[in-house]
Amino acid sequence: MTQPTDTILSRRAQDASTAGSKNLMWDVLNNLWCPLTNPDGYVNVGVAENVLMHDQFLSFINTKLDLPAKYLTYNDGGSGSLRLKRALSQFLNRYLHPAIPLNPRHLIVTNGVSSAIEHVSWAFTDPGEGILLGKPYYGTFIPDMSLRPGATVISVNFGDCDPFSIEAVDRYEEALLAFQQTTNRKVKALMLCHPHNPLGRCYPRDVIIKMMHLCQKYNLHLISDEIYALSVWKNTVDDQLHPPVEFESALSIDLNGIIDPRLVHVLWGMSKDFGANGLRLGVIISQSNSDLHQALKGISLYSYASGVSDHLTSLLLEDSDFTDEYIRRNRDKLSESYTCAVQYIRGHNIEYAQGCNAAFFLWVNLGKKYCQLHPGGNIEDVSDKVMQVLLRKKVFLASGDLFGSEHPGWFRIVFSQPREYLNEALRRITDALALKD
Known part of the structure; x- marks a missing residue:
């Protein structure tokens, strides 16, 4: 039987399929780094998840849930x-x-x-x-x-x-x-x-x-x-x-x-x-x-x-007793993680957007740092270039291009991760920026 040359999907389904095929996030989530079981996986600081309080949340669920x-x-x-x-x-x-x-x-x-x-x-x-x-x-x-x-x-x-x-x-x-x-x-x-x-x-x-x-x-x-x-x-x-x-x-x-x-x-x-x-x-x-x-x-x-x-x-x-304590501890942990990430970024002279006090994000200018480390290069799209070297080092960030950033080279780091994981991500980011073609 000959196959029809036209797609059997609606135009809106075709549009959704095209958009989905460009989303790297799902590939990353299916290949996450673990120092013991998957050392070659991706370190993910690109997806907006907060895992700092998972133990406390799971403890509540496992003692309370009776459906x-x-x-x-x-x-x-x-x-x-x-x-x-x-x-x-x-x-x-x-x-x-x-x-x-x-x-x-x-x-x-x-x-x-x-x-x-x-x-x-x-x-x-x-x-x-x-x-x-x-x-x-x-x-x-x-x-x-x-x-x-x-x-x-x-x-x-x-x-x-x-x-x-x-x-x-x-x-x-x-x-x-x-x-x-x-x-x-x-x-x-x-x-x-x-x-x-x-x-x-x-x-x-x-x-x-x-x-x-x-x-x-x-x-x-x-x-x-x-x-x-x-x-x-x-x-x-x-x-x-x-x-x-x-x-x-x-x-x-x-x-x-x-x-x-x-x-x-x-x-x-x-x-x-x-x-x-x-x-x-x-x-x-x-x-x-x-x-x-x-x-x-x-x-x-x-x-x-x-x-x-x-x-x-x-x-x-x-x-209310659990939620009050949960929110208080979560805020403390987010503040500590932000401090850790900022101190590392500052120590490597990377520009970042100051004034944060909410959510899980550090908005950083990795494109500027990459150009400083590789002067004289002919880089047409610095955001794309930085993403390439990040993926070579198996660390995933969200590019500012996806956020409609008015300036190239900006990326979002999600810092709401355990300290070991965050440190590994930050190390890979700076290692990636040092990579040559």
Whole structure:
């Protein structure tokens, strides 16, 4: 039988296949370094995972988990059990300090925050309509918002302007107007990552308020992805070019006179603050938009969190003594790991972005260091060149190219690893930069 020459996949499936084939991360995760069992594997400091508290988390799970039979059923439906929503409301009320206390009616549970991002993109935009996203950005925001929902992500350039400043809000407006004038399509939302991935900083309260005013002016939804909200720690080593800003949730702002509350939405999940990417549990918080809740109820079957995840998260968040101690120790460990990574980077005279006090990231200019070590070379794409030498040394970082970096040569190091592992990664990075063609 002759084979058809045309693909049997839809165009959107072809696009997804092409995007997936370029993702090196899955190859890395299937060949991870272990000094005893796989010494030739990759040292991975490119994926946003926090493994510093896995022992404590597993100890809780293995002593507490006793699954009732109802979690083998559909339970309370696709948007999460009532018990879980109560536990989430009580927990997030304690830590996010919302101006209006959360209750279960405000929450839609999903199987991870990626699903939550896709859902709000689908709900707020028709195909081709825009969502504003400042550079640099978490790279997977792009497919989350565009691959299946069909939204157009409008990346916002800041140039020499600090992206966390009041002045930066004007750049969002400029990008909005340019998009609408050139495409004749609407912009429907502004996406924040707060605390920020990859820069590890928090947006000041007055900046968030100005963004809310901008959203009110153009009737945009403000989506604040606060997945790193509790991973905020003390920075003891930087020179404070940008003094760290304490985290304040968008929920903590009294919206009266600022923005229609139907336009404000917050996302959170278990992946980062509790080091549980594999648990697949996220939540959309929308306190005043009943239409959104009704729309997402209809598609919640496609982002159904498992009964095991639902039950385990309920158990965890109901135990305030455990969660308080867990968060405190996690913050201390993140601060220590950041200090370790910065001291090493400084010791090798590598430029990095200062002012971090949140999340797991060190934003470093490896391209500049590579050029200093290899003067006179004709390097057309320094980011690509650095990635090549990193992979030769079997160390995986995320390139700034994937984050829409406005400047070449920047990379993201994930420092939330045990000390031995982090030291091995840092050593391989500097060894890679010294490699010659």
